[in-house]
Amino acid sequence: MPNSQTAKQPVDLSIMTEIAGENREMITLLIKHLLKEYPVKIAEMRQSIVGNDPEKLREAAHKLKGTVSNFGARQAHEMAFALEKMGKENLLDQATETLAKLELEFYRIEKYLKVNYL
Known part of the structure; x- marks a missing residue:
């Protein structure tokens, strides 16, 4: 169960800062890329x-999992991993609910990033 800090912040951009440094322009480009690609x-x-x-x-799911890991989006990463595993094990009957949860989590991520970083 997520703590209140996790619930408020669906991403941890300190991980992105480790990757891109303090280059705000690069971080903004990476955020825009995520926001463009996740719906796809x-x-x-x-x-x-x-x-x-x-x-x-x-x-x-594997591609999305890799992308969200760069943003420290732990819950989205866990859901993408679960979907990747469901695909690998041909458990598609279980995937619909997890995908719906992942989509809701991405709405949280998008809102958070737009309010705080764009």
């Missing part, structure tokens, strides 16, 4: 579930 990956995962394509689910 969510749509790919949704389509893979509807289309009964566990490999596409695994691939999309």
Whole structure:
């Protein structure tokens, strides 16, 4: 169960700062890239579930998992990892609920990043 600090901040940009340094422009570009790409990956995962394509689910979840790890988005990372595993193990019947939770988490991430960094 997340603590109140985690609930308030869905990302930990100190991890991004470790990667990009104090280069605010680079961090902004990376944030914009995340905000552009996550809806695409969510749509790919949704389509893979509807289309009964566990490999596409695994691939999309894996890519998204790597991206969110750069932002310290722990909950999103855990959900993407779970979806990746569901794809690998062909457990698509369990993926719809997890994907819905991941999508809600990304709304939190997007709102937080737009308010605090863009």
